[in-house]
Structure formats: C-alpha cells, structure tokens
Amino acid sequence: MQIANLPLTQAKCPPQKTPGHRRVFFCLLLAMAGLLLGHAPSAYADYLQELKTQAAVRHLDQDPYWWQLLHYEKTWQGVHSTASTKTFFQSSKGADDPGAELTATLTGFFRDFRQSPDQSTQCLFIARYQWLKTQLHFDPVRLPESPCQEFHQWVAAINGHYATVIFASDYINNPSSMFGHTLLRLDTDAQNSAPLLAYTLNFAAQTQESNGLAFAIKGLTGGYPGMYSLLPYYEKVKEYNDLENRDLWEYRLDFNAEEIERMLAHIWEIRQVAFPYYFFKANCSWQLLKLLEVGRPSLNLAAQFPVYAIPADTVRVLTRSPGLVSRIDYRPANGTRLYLRVRRNEDQTNKVALSLTRNPDQAISLAPDTAARALETAYDQLYYLHNQGKTDPTTDKAQMLTLLHRRAKLEVPDQSETPPRPDIDPAHGHATAMIALRLAEYGQTRVSGLDWRPAYHDLMDPAGGYRRGSAIDFLHVSGSYRASDHQWHLDQLTLLDIQSLAPRNLFFPSLSWKLGLDAKDLPISHGIIQPTQSHVYERAYAAAGLTRSLDNADRLLCYGMMETQFVTGTTSGYPTAGLGPLMGVNWIQNAWTWAAEVKTLHYSRQWSEMTEWQMAANFHPDNENSWRIGLESYHGRGGTDHRLQFSWIRYF
Amino acid sequence: MKKLPFAVALLGGLLSGMASADSDTGCGLGTMIWAGQSGVIPKILAVTTNGTSGNQTFGITTGTLGCSPNGVVTSKAKLGMFTGSNLDRLAKEMSVGQGETLNTLADLMQIPATEKSHFFALSKTHYDQIFSSDNRSAGQVLGALQGVMRADSELAAYAG
Numbered sequence: 036m037q038i039a040n041l042p043l044t045q046a047k048c049p050p051q052k053t054p055g056h057r058r059v060f061f062c063l064l065l066a067m068a069g070l071l072l073g074h075a076p077s078a079y080a081d082y083l084q085e086l087k088t089q090a091a092v093r094h095l096d097q098d099p100y101w102w103q104l105l106h107y108e109k110t111w112q113g114v115h116s117t118a119s120t121k122t123f124f125q126s127s128k129g130a131d132d133p134g135a136e137l138t139a140t141l142t143g144f145f146r147d148f149r150q151s152p153d154q155s156t157q158c159l160f161i162a163r164y165q166w167l168k169t170q171l172h173f174d175p176v177r178l179p180e181s182p183c184q185e186f187h188q189w190v191a192a193i194n195g196h197y198a199t200v201i202f203a204s205d206y207i208n209n210p211s212s213m214f215g216h217t218l219l220r221l222d223t224d225a226q227n228s229a230p231l232l233a234y235t236l237n238f239a240a241q242t243q244e245s246n247g248l249a250f251a252i253k254g255l256t257g258g259y260p261g262m263y264s265l266l267p268y269y270e271k272v273k274e275y276n277d278l279e280n281r282d283l284w285e286y287r288l289d290f291n292a293e294e295i296e297r298m299l300a301h302i303w304e305i306r307q308v309a310f311p312y313y314f315f316k317a318n319c320s321w322q323l324l325k326l327l328e329v330g331r332p333s334l335n336l337a338a339q340f341p342v343y344a345i346p347a348d349t350v351r352v353l354t355r356s357p358g359l360v361s362r363i364d365y366r367p368a369n370g371t372r373l374y375l376r377v378r379r380n381e382d383q384t385n386k387v388a389l390s391l392t393r394n395p396d397q398a399i400s401l402a403p404d405t406a407a408r409a410l411e412t413a414y415d416q417l418y419y420l421h422n423q424g425k426t427d428p429t430t431d432k433a434q435m436l437t438l439l440h441r442r443a444k445l446e447v448p449d450q451s452e453t454p455p456r457p458d459i460d461p462a463h464g465h466a467t468a469m470i471a472l473r474l475a476e477y478g479q480t481r482v483s484g485l486d487w488r489p490a491y492h493d494l495m496d497p498a499g500g501y502r503r504g505s506a507i508d509f510l511h512v513s514g515s516y517r518a519s520d521h522q523w524h525l526d527q528l529t530l531l532d533i534q535s536l537a538p539r540n541l542f543f544p545s546l547s548w549k550l551g552l553d554a555k556d557l558p559i560s561h562g563i564i565q566p567t568q569s570h571v572y573e574r575a576y577a578a579a580g581l582t583r584s585l586d587n588a589d590r591l592l593c594y595g596m597m598e599t600q601f602v603t604g605t606t607s608g609y610p611t612a613g614l615g616p617l618m619g620v621n622w623i624q625n626a627w628t629w630a631a632e633v634k635t636l637h638y639s640r641q642w643s644e645m646t647e648w649q650m651a652a653n654f655h656p657d658n659e660n661s662w663r664i665g666l667e668s669y670h671g672r673g674g675t676d677h678r679l680q681f682s683w684i685r686y687f
Numbered sequence: 688m689k690k691l692p693f694a695v696a697l698l699g700g701l702l703s704g705m706a707s708a709d710s711d712t713g714c715g716l717g718t719m720i721w722a723g724q725s726g727v728i729p730k731i732l733a734v735t736t737n738g739t740s741g742n743q744t745f746g747i748t749t750g751t752l753g754c755s756p757n758g759v760v761t762s763k764a765k766l767g768m769f770t771g772s773n774l775d776r777l778a779k780e781m782s783v784g785q786g787e788t789l790n791t792l793a794d795l796m797q798i799p800a801t802e803k804s805h806f807f808a809l810s811k812t813h814y815d816q817i818f819s820s821d822n823r824s825a826g827q828v829l830g831a832l833q834g835v836m837r838a839d840s841e842l843a844a845y846a847g
Contacts, residue, residue, distance in 0.1 A: 185757075189757050189759055192759040193759055229791055229794055231773075231787065231788065231791045232769075232791060232794075232795075234758065234759065264758065265757070265758025265759070266758065267760060267768075267769075267772075269769065269772055269773055269788070269791070270772055273772060273773065273775075273776070277775065277776070306757065306758070407783075411783065414779065414782075418721075418775070418779075421721060431721070432720070432721050432821035432822075433821045435721060435821070436778075436818065436820070436821045439778055439779065439782040439814070439818065440782075440814060440815060440818075442782040442783060443781070443782040443783075443811050443814035443815070444814075448783070448784065448785070449783040449784065449785050449786070450783070451783075
C-alpha cells in the first residue's frame with residue numbers, strides 16, 4: 036500500500052564546508068522544518084505499524100462492533116460479510132477476513148487526502164474511523180485527520196436528534212401485506228412538530244419488475260440487491276398513506292444524540308452499498324434492527340430472528356425492550372379515513388357523495404355543512420379510486436378539480452374527522468407463532484393433538500392489532516395421536532391459506548377471496564363418508580365472493596363465495612375437482628369470536644356432493660392464549676361424520 | 688427512443704412554446720397534480736420485497752437529481768420539492784382551509800404562526816386562481832400562490 040508522499044520529506048544537512056557547530060544547528064533547523072512541513076514516510080509507516088500492532092493485541096478485528104460495521108455474519112465456512120458491493124471493502128479479502136479488512140482500513144486512513152478530503156478513506160468510512168479512533172486513541176499529529184466537510188454538512192442538514200421506527204401496515208384486501216414494512220425516521224425535535232420534513236431511511240430491494248413469479252422467487256432467494264435510500268417523510272407518507280392506503284404507526288425510540296450520530300456515520304458508509312435482499316431473513320426489518328444495534332450496541336435484537344424476520348415481530352421486540360419505545364403515534368391511511376367518513380355520514384350525505392363522483396357539477400340542495408361533507412367524501416372517493424387505477428383517466432382529474440373548487444367556495448371548516456387510534460397497535464397484537472394442544476373426538480375415536488404454526492393470524496385469533504377479516508396461515512402442522520390405532524397421524528398440513536374478507540359497500544367495492552394449498556385428513560374413502568377409514572388428501576382451493584359488515588364496527592361479518600377445489604390422493608388414484616357455494620359468519624364480541632361456515636361442493640367422479648360445516652368459538656383471556664372449541668361436520672354419500680375439538684392455543 | 692413523425696414533433700414544439708411562461712420545472716416543480724406514482728399497484732406477490740423499481744440512487748428518484756445530493760434536499764430546492772411531492776394533498780387541504788401538509792408548507796415559506804390562519808383563509812378564497820386547471824404543474828401552482836400572497840399586505844413579505 037502506498038503511503039503518502041509529501042514534499043520536503045527529507046531534512047538534508049548542509050555540505051561539509053560549514054563549521055561543525057553551525058552544521059549541527061542547521062541540521063536541527065532543517066529537521067524541524069521537515070517536521071513542520073511534512074512527515075517522513077517512514078514516520079507514517081512507523082505509526083501505522085504501531086496502530087496495527089495495538090489492534091492485533093486487542094483483537095479489535097474480533098470485536099462485535101467491528102463485525103457490526105462490516106456486516107459480518109458467521110457462516111459454516113467461517114465468516115462472511117452480507118455486503119456485496121466491492122468498494123465497501125478496503126482489502127480484496129475484506130468480505131471474509133475481518134483482520135485483513137481492519138489492517139487495510141487503518142492503512143487507508145494514512146492516505147494523502149489533501150486533493151479530495153471528502154473522498155478519503157477516513158471520510159467514506161467515517162464510522163470505522165470514529166470507532167477506531169476511540170479504541171486506539173489516534174494521535175492527530177502522526178495521523179492527520181480529514182475535515183470530512185461533506186459528511187458534517189449532510190449530518191447538519193438531516194438535523195436528526197431522535198429516532199422513530201415507522202411501521203407500514205397492510206393494504207386493504209391484501210393479507211400478504213400484513214407482514215408489513217419498517218423504516219427509520221430521524222426526527223428533529225422531541226415534540227415532533229414537523230414530522231413531514233424529517234428524513235426517513237428505507238431499505239428496499241432494487242427491482243425492475245413489480246410483479247409476477249420472477250419477482251416473488253427473486254425476492255425469496257436474494258436475487259435482488261437491497262439498498263438504503265433517504266427520503267423526506269412526506270414522500271413515504273404519500274406512498275404508504277395516500278397511494279397504497281396503508282396505515283402508518285410511529286414508534287419513537289429513546290435513542291440519545293450520540294447513538295443517533297453513530298447510526299448516521301454508519302449510514303454514510305453504507306449509502307451506496309448493496310446487500311442481497313431476502314424476503315424472509317435479510318429484509319428491511321432485519322437490516323433496520325442491525326442498524327439500531329450500531330447506534331446502541333447493547334441491544335440484541337437481530338439475533339432474535341435467526342431464520343426469518345417478520346416486520347411486525349421486529350417492532351414487537353422493540354416494544355418489549357424496557358423503556359426503548361417512548362411513544363406510539365398513529366397515522367391512518369386515506370382509505371381508513373374514507374371508511375370512517377362513509378360510516379359516520381348520514382345516508383343522504385353518502386347518496387349525494389356517490390352521485391357527485393359520477394357527476395361533480397350536479398346541483399346539491401343541502402345545508403352548507405352537509406354539502407361540504409358530501410363534496411369532501413366525493414373527492415376522497417374519487418382520489419381513492421384514482422390511485423387504484425379505477426377511474427377514467429381522461430375525465431377523473433377534471434372531476435376531482437370541480438369538486439375541490441366547489442368545496443373551496445363553501446365557508447365551512449374541514450368536515451373530516453381523524454379516525455380514532457385503535458386500542459391495540461400492531462406490535463401489541465398476539466405473537467405470530469402458535470403452538471396448541473388439542474383434545475378431540477373423531478367419530479368414535481379420542482385423539483390428542485398438537486399444532487404448530489410459525490405465522491401468522493387466522494380469523495379466530497384475537498383480532499387486536501390485525502386487520503379485520505384478513506388471515507394468513509402458513510406452514511401450519513396439525514398432528515394427533517389416536518386411541519383407535521395408538522398411532523400418530525397427520526391431521527393437516529397447511530402450506531398456505533390466505534383469506535381476505537373485505538367488507539363491501541358502495542364506496543369500497545372490494546371482492547373477498549380465499550386461496551390455499553394443504554394436505555388434510557378427511558373421513559372419506561372411495562368418495563363415501565367413512566369415519567374409520569380417513570386418510571390424507573392434498574388440496575388446492577380458491578374462492579371469491581362478497582362480505583358484508585352487519586354492524587358499524589365490522590364486528591359482525593357475513594360472507595358468501597364460490598369455491599373451487601382440486602383434490603388429489605383419492606383412493607381411486609384419480610384427482611377430483613369440486614365447485615360450489617360457501618357461506619359464513621364471523622362475529623367478534625369482546626374476548627369471544629364466534630364463527631360458522633357451510634359449503635357444498637359438487638365434485639367430479641366418485642365424490643359427488645359433499646357438504647362441510649364448520650363452527651367454532653374462541654375465547655382469549657389475553658393476547659398470549661386462546662381457548663377454542665370447534666366442530667367440523669362432513670355430509671356426503673354414506674352418511675355423516677363429526678369432529679369435535681377443543682384446543683389450548685399459545686402465541687409466542 | 689422512438690422517432691416521431693416530423694409533423695408531430697413540430698406540433699409538439701409549437702405547443703410547448705405556447706405553454707405557460709413558467710419554464711422552471713426543476714426540483715419537483717414540474718410535477719403534475721394527481722400524477723400518482725408508477726409501479727405501486729398492490730398485488731399479492733408484489734409484497735415480497737417492498738421493492739422500488741428502477742435505478743434509485745440514495746436520494747430521491749429521477750427528475751430531482753441534484754436537488755437532493757445524498758438524499759438531503761438542498762434548502763433552495765426545499766419549497767419546490769415539497770410542493771411537487773405534495774400537490775395532491777395541498778389541493779385538498781387548501782380547499783378546506785386546513786391540514787398538516789398546508790401547515791408544513793406555511794412553515795417552509797416561513798410564515799409565522801400568527802399569520803397562518805390568514806394564509807389558510809387567503810389561499811382558500813383564491814383557490815380558483817391557484818388551482819386554475821387540472822393541468823397544472825407544481826411550479827405554476829406555487830407561482831400563483833405567491834402571486835396571491837404578494838397582493839396581500841400581510842403575507843407579501845413571505846411570497847419569496
């Protein structure tokens with residue numbers, strides 16, 4: 036590695052003819068001049084060697100903080116950094132060798148930066164520099180410090196003194212988005228007086244596609260680079276609240292100025308660095324936890340997610356760390372506001388609003404307050420539909436403007452109401468993994484069963500913190516030991532079950548739907564109900580229909596859909612396909628949830644017609660436990676079979 | 688890039704020449720109202736990455752490069768960037784005379800707290816002038832707003 040070559044590096048003594056004592060004096064003078072004007076490369080080399088030795092003696096390359104800054108993770112082969120951008124490392128072996136990287140970084144600090152101080156190693160990797168400086172007590176005379184003006188100006192412009200974790204909740208009618216997303220906002224003041232202008236850090240996959248199977252696969256397997264971006268909060272509020280209709284929850288952390296500065300220094304280092312994005316493990320939320328640990332090393336958060344990191348769970352661990360979260364604020368989405376508005380309006384106002392969306396110039400004869408409400412509702416509705424691409428692009432803008440112009444002429448204050456903050460925020464809902472003990476009776480057989488599910492939420496689980504009517508069941512395994520043959524059986528393996536019961540009204544024309552893939556033990560053999568000869572069938576199913584809310588708080592939902600099912604594993608060896616209607620009701624009453632569903636499917640081949648009833652009641656004394664009783668009845672050729680079960684469910 | 692027929696290109700040139708005299712479309716001021724955001728249609732599989740499409744630099748996306756080096760908006764660009772990004776919200780909030788975004792706009796224009804309610808009322812009264820057509824850019828809206836403010840004795844000082 037080339038060490039700085041500064042001019043006037045050699046103090047030269049004058050030639051022979053000068054008298055002795057003056058020669059000595061001159062030597063000293065020149066040597067001092069040499070020191071003042073520049074250092075001998077050998078002095079740099081010495082100090083560098085000294086620092087390298089100190090670092091080795093103190094094993095700084097094995098320090099957890101060094102590993103945090105370089106994003107090293109233990110692998111079965113040793114150690115590897117998750118950063119994939121080559122320029123992140125000073126050593127060619129830096130990605131796998133913390134010691135080599137430390138040495139190369141120290142060497143880099145000595146490079147002459149005077150031509151472009153902001154591009155010096157010290158400034159580009161300022162967090163490393165600051166940490167090594169405190170560890171090794173750099174002598175500014177022997178290791179000149181670069182001013183790093185660009186970095187300090189950037190920090191001053193961000194003006195961030197408080198850190199807030201932002202959680203973006205799910206889209207309406209898209210249960211998979213329930214997993215959520217997290218960002219970090221750097222607030223200027225404690226009271227949060229101008230949050231829209233605060234800068235927000237976001238880690239996301241850089242993709243070219245926005246949908247499709249390639250997108251899903253690449254997202255799951257690290258096929259996309261993930262990178263950080265810094266944007267004013269208003270950009271994110273617009274994206275999440277307005278365009279995507281996702282509620283935002285703001286969790287203020289009690290980080291102090293020093294901790295924030297450490298994070299900022301590291302953000303400066305990684306702002307152009309790519310990390311492969313893995314939807315399950317190394318996603319936005321996991322990266323955010325790692326960043327928080329750079330700010331406060333005593334936090335041990337990311338290690339709690341060795342296999343997968345669900346964003347809502349990462350916020351959960353923050354709230355469980357005593358004193359870490361100092362306040363929680365709620366920022367409802369446009370869709371949420373409109374939903375409340377429609378609910379609170381009188382019917383007449385809603386009627387007028389609807390017809391205004393079709394004909395904005397229509398005359399309205401209402402009192403000014405009511406007229407204002409109708410106009411505001413009509414605008415909100417058009418804007419909502421516009422963002423979903425459901426309006427006519429040639430006329431929607433003119434229509435929206437007409438409504439706003441009419442509204443501006445009314446001397447009436449803003450008629451909108453802020454939706455009340457839900458009692459339970461997403462971080463305080465039930466934990467996403469579940470284990471359950473079951474006692475059941477299948478026909479005449481007693482069984483004891485065990486259930487396990489890593490994620491996420493079903494329609495009987497305590498609904499606080501989750502969207503009403505949305506459910507995802509993932510890798511749910513259900514097994515039981517049966518008294519009939521003293522054997523363990525697989526009752527059900529649900530690979531995936533997604534349900535979206537989205538209450539539909541004139542303003543929210545949502546389609547409810549369901550789809551899934553599972554293997555289930557059914558009391559059917561040769562197409563006939565035969566309780567004693569049950570076995571496992573593989574099923575793929577999908578359903579679509581409508582849901583209506585029967586009360587004003589969406590506690591009581593009723594729904595009807597058409598379901599199609601494809602079943603393999605039949606005794607005949609041939610798969611069978613079924614189609615038919617289903618109807619159901621789901622009612623939340625404080626700590627109780629009641630549900631009933633019936634469906635009749637007409638199958639091909641042997642199975643003919645099969646009717647299935649499901650009824651269940653769930654009581655949750657708190658968000659950690661549920662007691663559930665359920666009955667499944669199968670009616671078909673050959674008779675009826677009932678399966679009654681009682682479970683104790685624990686969320687963890 | 689597609690090669691337009693000569694006539695169309697000529698017509699395009701004529702029209703753009705005839706457009707508003709305000710040619711400052713940098714740093715967000717060229718954003719149109721209700722422009723939306725591309726690539727943000729929720730689909731089942733799309734949520735696996737919460738991704739951003741295209742090549743995004745550390746700062747804001749295309750069209751505003753140079754206005755926010757390293758992600759931080761330059762003070763000169765702040766008002767334009769904010770207005771450009773929040774045009775939809777500002778249109779809505781000005782029509783009702785209040786709102787968080789409108790309040791933040793007032794802050795950016797350095798309107799003191801005592802003058803804010805006057806600012807909200809004034810922009811609502813002159814709404815037709817400020818949002819005169821659905822084809823307005825943020826620069827035009829901001830220009831019209833500042834014009835309204837200049838004509839008002841109390842707010843003229845903040846019209847920029």
